[in-house]
Amino acid sequence: xxxxxxxxxxEPIVKDPNSVGGGxxxxxxxxxxxxxxxxxxxxxxxxxxxxxxxxxxxxxAAGMVRTTMFLGIAFTEALALIxxxxxxxxxxx
Amino acid sequence: xxxPVSPLGSVLAxxxxxxxISRDLVKRGLFAAPVVVLGGFIADSGAGAxxxxxxxxxxxxxxxxxxxxxxxTAPISLGLMMGAILFGYxxxxxxxxxxxxxVKDLSWVSIPVLGGAIIVTHLGLxxxxxxxxxxxxxxxxxxxxxxxxxxSRPPDKHQAKD
Numbered sequence: 001x002x003x004x005x006x007x008x009x010x011e012p013i014v015k016d017p018n019s020v021g022g023g024x025x026x027x028x029x030x031x032x033x034x035x036x037x038x039x040x041x042x043x044x045x046x047x048x049x050x051x052x053x054x055x056x057x058x059x060x061a062a063g064m065v066r067t068t069m070f071l072g073i074a075f076t077e078a079l080a081l082i083x084x085x086x087x088x089x090x091x092x093x
Numbered sequence: 094x095x096x097p098v099s100p101l102g103s104v105l106a107x108x109x110x111x112x113x114i115s116r117d118l119v120k121r122g123l124f125a126a127p128v129v130v131l132g133g134f135i136a137d138s139g140a141g142a143x144x145x146x147x148x149x150x151x152x153x154x155x156x157x158x159x160x161x162x163x164x165x166t167a168p169i170s171l172g173l174m175m176g177a178i179l180f181g182y183x184x185x186x187x188x189x190x191x192x193x194x195x196v197k198d199l200s201w202v203s204i205p206v207l208g209g210a211i212i213v214t215h216l217g218l219x220x221x222x223x224x225x226x227x228x229x230x231x232x233x234x235x236x237x238x239x240x241x242x243x244x245s246r247p248p249d250k251h252q253a254k255d
Binding site: 037040041044045048049052055056059062063066067070071073074075077078080081082084085088089092093 | 103105108109110111114115155156159160163167171172174175178179182183185186189190193197204205207208209211212215216219222223226
């Protein structure tokens with residue numbers, strides 16, 4: 001309860017971009033988006049690399065591999081989108 | 094002695110399955126649009142509804158762009174496809190960021206609803222589509238577009254003869 005009241009009291013400081021709290025919030029938002037984008041980038045690189053290998057080995061299965069690859073990319077990208085949403089919530093909400 | 098062939102130089106011919114998946118996703122998204130907008134309206138009245146609609150449009154555009162990039166580059170070379178997917182990922186994230194930054198200060202935008210709707214519609218549509226795709230990959234006979242499911246059913250081969 002005390003922590004909640006402290007958070008509520010700190011809100012004007014966090015909203016002020018010229019204060020230390022505002023700066024830390026911006027830093028946190030940037031780190032959240034940046035780190036959230038790194039993981040999916042590695043994941044997509046790995047996923048596409050393996051898919052290309054699979055398609056080159058078995059061209060007759062390319063349709064199935066491409067379908068799975070596309071869905072995999074979209075799911076992996078959702079992680080980055082979650083990071084992006086955390087960024088906009090921290091920065092603009 | 095045969096020379097080794099690089100997988101990145103290979104080319105994929107034929108139909109692009111990701112285009113039909115993204116078309117499906119767009120259809121499902123348009124089908125679910127009233128529910129998404131209603132959810133936004135309940136969360137934050139008019140601004141919520143508009144933000145939810147904007148989020149849905151962004152997600153559908155994102156899917157279409159991803160599918161389009163793969164469909165265009167795969168027939169050229171797998172190496173190009175790989176590059177297009179990786180740089181496309183950065184470009185699409187950038188596009189979404191720019192789109193949100195452009196509208197964030199407008200009166201009809203509710204940031205929490207916009208963010209929530211982006212995640213919910215993206216994951217929701219994917220799970221909805223995956224349910225169909227996973228089933229039809231594992232059991233091709235379950236594909237609903239088989240002609241015998243929509244027209245007359247062929248006689249069962251295993252049916253006992255009289």
